Amino acid sequence: MRRSGLSFLPIMLALIALLSAPAAQAGSRLLATGGVTQVEGASGGGISPWGVLAGTASEGEFAATASVSQARVDDYSLGVAGIAGNIQDRLELSMARQRFDLDTLGGRLEQDILGAKLRLYGDPLYDTWGTWSLGVQRKRMVDGELAKALGAKDTAGTDLYLATxxxxxxxxxxxxxLTNLTLRSTRANQGGLLGFGGDQKASRSLVVEGSLGLMLAPDWVVGIEYRQKPDNLGVAAESDWRDIYVAHFFNKHVSLTGAWLDLGDIAGLADQQGGYLSLQVAL
Amino acid sequence: MTGCFHTPNDVVSRSRASRHAALGSDASQVSALRACIAQAIWKPALLVIGLAVLGGCAHSSSAPSADTHQASTGDAGSRAAPHASDDSLYAALGGKPVIDAVVNDFLYRIAGDERIVDFFANTNIDHFAEAFTTQLCDISDGPCDYAGPSMARAHQQMGITDAHFNAVVDHLRAALIDQQVPAGPRNRLLGRLARLHDAVMLRQP
Structure with a gap:
């Protein structure tokens, strides 16, 4: 969270207000059923989008979420700021900015992600088959020079996914x-931070992501996540991502998520592990 | 033979739990039972015929309860074991005192929620409380038989949306937590009630 100190005070004041806000101003869906914000800005766990939509909005209701997240592994740091809107628990629109610092190698990579997620069917609580959503993430690197140097074909790309x-x-x-399964079609290298497509494989890959979340209490969730990844770049082998997480929902407005990440090899540096923290506010 | 002797047990347990609903069928079943017994006593010589008649009695006297059953949630388990066993969900919830307290707590929450209180504007709250208590007892395998209208019929054309349904679930969960129902039985009960969603939503405009 290397943001200017100026923006910090209003955020703290807003947080205090939201922590004491009456639940009646929130959506009607049950606490925690909107998940938290994943690193690409969609509602989900930490690394994978889920089938649910952001916030607690239901039929006839609207929700908005804002989040800041920070991951720090051995040789890299990732900061993400995101906002999302939920229209009647049918359509989620999201926007995220990722800032990836190469702490050891030096330099910074940035990426903007516009996302949309359409709930096709169902409800995670009431339907035998759960809820199913179709999502799209349009990603564009701010500066793609390094990615190109590593062998990436493009500096922008589109992920499509089906999540339940x-x-x-x-x-x-x-x-x-809570169980989640996501099938994603993507060309992204390290989620897009190292570009799209590569010398080894230029075309799309179909990857699987899954997570489990055990609700120890209505406001506490612990779980694991797994995200399969393509491996497109010859010089920068890519690993699947995984994490274990714990999320606490103070109320329908504020949640805090912590995780231990195992991201494997990133851009030639092996065995990247570290911590993750994410704060989400919802209206 | 067992048919005739089984029926009064059912009647007794049901009448204890939902006096209102079972009252009508009580009378008819008791008189059918009397006929059974009379036949068994006054025609001892015609044992085979008597047994056949008894079979017929058992069959006919169970007919009205089949109607009742159809109107209920369709949970065959509650009929097969009318008395709550110690390991039933009903017992785990805490039985009648806890369910009564939960329903009471729940009603206060509904009354304070402007999103949904209007749905109860023309409702006899005492009647609703009794029916809902019976339903929770029935669905948790307790010694009750919910004999009210089906969920689809009870909620038809009320204009209930998912938002209203969610709000009600939220209030019930809060009431269960406040009445100190442990997580296991609480979640099992909510899971059983969640399955009623489609029926409640079936006939909304």
């Missing part, structure tokens, strides 16, 4: 379990 989420009541020790 289902809550299983009293599934583990009487606690509710």
């Amino acid at each position: 989420s289902k809550l299983w009541f009293a599934a583990v020790g009487g606690r509710n379990l």
